[in-house]
Amino acid sequence: MSLRERLRLYVITDRRFRDEVSTVQAALEGGATAIQMRIKDAPTREMVEIGKRLRKLTDEYGALFFVDDRVDVALAVNADGVQVGPDDMPVQLVREIAPNLLIGASVYSLEEAMKAERDGADYLGVGAVFPTKTKADARYLGLDGLREVLETVKIPVVAIGGINHENVREVLRLGVDGIAVISAIVGAPDVKRATLEMRRIIDEYLG
Amino acid sequence: MSLRERLRLYVITDRRFRDEVSTVQAALEGGATAIQMRIKDAPTREMVEIGKRLRKLTDEYGALFFVDDRVDVALAVNADGVQVGPDDMPVQLVREIAPNLLIGASVYSLEEAMKAERDGADYLGVGAVFPTKTKADARYLGLDGLREVLETVKIPVVAIGGINHENVREVLRLGVDGIAVISAIVGAPDVKRATLEMRRIIDEYLG
Numbered sequence A, B: 001m002s003l004r005e006r007l008r009l010y011v012i013t014d015r016r017f018r019d020e021v022s023t024v025q026a027a028l029e030g031g032a033t034a035i036q037m038r039i040k041d042a043p044t045r046e047m048v049e050i051g052k053r054l055r056k057l058t059d060e061y062g063a064l065f066f067v068d069d070r071v072d073v074a075l076a077v078n079a080d081g082v083q084v085g086p087d088d089m090p091v092q093l094v095r096e097i098a099p100n101l102l103i104g105a106s107v108y109s110l111e112e113a114m115k116a117e118r119d120g121a122d123y124l125g126v127g128a129v130f131p132t133k134t135k136a137d138a139r140y141l142g143l144d145g146l147r148e149v150l151e152t153v154k155i156p157v158v159a160i161g162g163i164n165h166e167n168v169r170e171v172l173r174l175g176v177d178g179i180a181v182i183s184a185i186v187g188a189p190d191v192k193r194a195t196l197e198m199r200r201i202i203d204e205y206l207g
């Protein structure tokens, strides 16, 4: 399966809703194809310990495993890759120090998308498609902005930002490769069920 | 010059007192032999940008350059090494993902010191020798605890924690390889002068 296909349903952890291990277990049971561990302001040792558990779980389900921002933690837990945004390590520098990691770039404009592709990112997280409060550093791009990116770049695009079960079809229609979700899954009362339902809708479009 | 000799006067940045670049410039002019960049809760990109400037400065003065906690930042800025404590990445894991970095282990007991040496640390930061508020995670070890460590381990020992111009002789008498300082230098009105004076006292003992 290609990277593009494995990015279909990308679930990002958020401990403000739920702990990482129970989130990921349920999301994998529900059909998540990629997981991103996103932890802010925790000690490195805690990130490494949780990351090792998530690596084990994602391996069991054949899912991709990414770490937000922290290249050191990604290397230490043998993650598939790292996700970096404008405040994180530049893509080219990540490539230099960790040549074997997949690199996802979080971009919030067409210009950032083009630059990340030029810099060698393996895929893009593009948003915010809808207004969101979950990621404080995310800027609003909108559906029109996303369409422009999709018309311009060649690497896989995962849409992110305020996507839920009600509005996800509007995003899928544009031809994205994957949907990244935080609150509509991690904040749902039943994470597995919310993932199953999201996966079902995505599969209608991506086949 | 051996690692042991290059650890003689080890200055740790603290932006609560002063920004990293002006601190390090002045400390190097005053004779610091090793610098540790210690930044908590700043974006990775900011750490990388500042780290590159400190790497350049330390190179100009022939000083060692360490990064606190962040192996990814240490690799990205081509630091000589990284300093890890009980909440950071374990020493053996650092060695695996970054075999070319020097590893300093922050230890707060004889048991931790022995374990860090066994795990392959290149040197130890041992403390707190005196009570301190600068490092929230530092536990009090005292001069007697430091003496026990010095009698037990073979790798270089840098003493840390509440050391200033008044009490440093008590520490040097025990036979440490280096003195690590935060507030007595970074918090001094004149960083260069405070470093010169500390270096002069250290050289009286270490020759």
Ligand code: NI
Residues within 6 Å of the ligand: A068, A069, A084, A085, A087, A088
């Ligand atoms: Ni980030």
